[in-house]
Amino acid sequence: MLLESATIYRFRLPLRQPLSLKGHRLETRQGLILQLNARNGQLGFGECSPLPGFSYESLDDAFRQLKGAISVLLSQPDCLDSIIQSGAGCCTDRMLFSSVACAVEGAALNLAGRFYAVPTTPAVCPxxxxxxxxxxxxxxxxxxxxxxxxxxxxxxxxxxxxxxxxxxxxxxxxxxxxxxxxxxxxxxxxxxxxxxxxxxxxxxxxxxxxxxxxxxxxxxxxxxxxxxxxxxxxxxxxxxxxxxxxxxxxxxxxxxxxxxxxxxxxxxxxxxxxxxxxxxxxxxxxxxxxxxxxxxxxxxxxxxxxxxxxFCTSSVERFEGLLLTAFSQQDPMLEEVWRYTAAH
Ligand SMILES: O=C(O)CCC(=O)c1ccccc1C(=O)O
Ligand SMILES: [Mg+2]
Structure with missing residues (x-):
């Protein structure tokens, strides 16, 4: 499968109540969603959400590095297999932040058919x-x-x-x-x-x-x-x-x-x-x-x-609805912030 373009969205999800994390107080969880667009029209999604207080990188650091990595990846349109085999870092010339690797690898795996057979409400540890x-x-x-x-x-x-x-x-x-x-x-x-x-x-x-x-x-x-x-x-x-x-x-x-x-x-x-x-x-x-x-x-x-x-159940549901129509979204919860098309 060959890659054609990529879109990055910023999401803002309200939390039920403010979250205190190692000196950071979050009222809204923010992060990025990467959408890789294959030439055959298929889409793959991945998430890049550094967590304040826990991640080394800030959201701005991650956004900057993600854009750089995507422009390198789109110059090698057949790089998906190596990303899945060896990680996103193998196709770029630098160490990637965890959140950036997660987004690129998530989107590549998704294009390869992963993450569809998902439990709607998996059992989790409370x-x-x-x-x-x-x-x-x-x-x-x-x-x-x-x-x-x-x-x-x-x-x-x-x-x-x-x-x-x-x-x-x-x-x-x-x-x-x-x-x-x-x-x-x-x-x-x-x-x-x-x-x-x-x-x-x-x-x-x-x-x-x-x-x-x-x-x-x-x-x-x-x-x-x-x-x-x-x-x-x-x-x-x-x-x-x-x-x-x-x-x-x-x-x-x-x-x-x-x-x-x-x-x-x-x-x-x-x-x-x-x-x-x-x-x-x-x-x-x-x-x-x-x-x-x-x-x-x-x-x-x-x-x-x-x-x-x-997160409130209603925002979770609305977010999932927005993702399904992500091509045209300009919503405060999910907003397109960058788009890039391969040069060939
Ligand atoms: O692991 C879990 O069950 C919940 C997730 C969790 O505790 C957590 C969530 C955000 C950041 C750090 C941690 C942690 O496990 O230390
Ligand atoms: Mg822990």
Missing amino acids: LLMGTPDEVLAQFARLPNDSEMKVKVGRARLDDDIAVVNTLCEQGSPLLRIRLDANRQWAFADAARFCRSVNAERIAFLEEPLADYQRLPELGDLTHFPLALDESLQMPDGDFSLFPGLVAVVIKPMLAGGLVKAHELIRKARSASLRVIVSASYESPLGIRQLACLAQNETPNELPGLDTISA
Whole structure:
């Protein structure tokens, strides 16, 4: 399949309530949608949505690099197979930001026929966050005999310990909790947390340590089940095994794109680690692609895609409607910002 042109849209999706992310406060999630147009008329969509506080690149950085990458790609109209095989970086002369790789690879895979057989409402792992009272209220509304994920490291340590112990007491004996501290704890606090909750009820604890290189030492000391997330988002993006490591959480938008994510998934699985495909507040388009990846690669795990419930149902539906008619859209929610046609 040969490429003919590309269109970039900017989306703005209102959040149900403002989202606080490492010192950033978002009221609206913004990002870019890339549409690759093949010569035979087929379209492929991909998403580029750096997450403030988590991505290295800003949306402006990503937009600039995406435009550059697209003009290079469209000068090699038969580059789709190599993008799918080796990643978007292979066709341009530089390291691409994760979000840019994600968009180009998503659109190339979509043109190759991927992301159609998607569950409309995939089962996801519920995400609980907020004050202790908010977390307990969210918990009370959910079935509690499977897994759920709770954000820790944002309140006082004793409050985190109390909340987790309450959830363990109130939940079914089958409940297993995924915990995520997003590198907020000092070593001594993390060690105290691990000693103060019942490890048997915990599926894993993601990235407890500010001093993240000491994670193997924490595993050694506590035997607590641990998981990597931010550690997979470093530029080299590789990981080593250590005692206590039981899972990896993979976010293609932050960890090098969809092709790189695929490599990480394979490597983790061959080391018998649990693999969780997870989101970083992508639009419904990005969530659908992640749901597809999860369905194919990790069919026995609940993916971390509950970020979609941060958006109002009505905007999710309207956004999906707009995408279906994307060729002519000029809507504040989805607005065409760039168009490029190959020179030949
Ligand atoms: O993984 C999930 O279940 C939800 C996604 C999530 O927690 C998250 C969302 C945005 C940025 C970082 C993270 C994280 O896992 O650290
Ligand atoms: Mg995490």
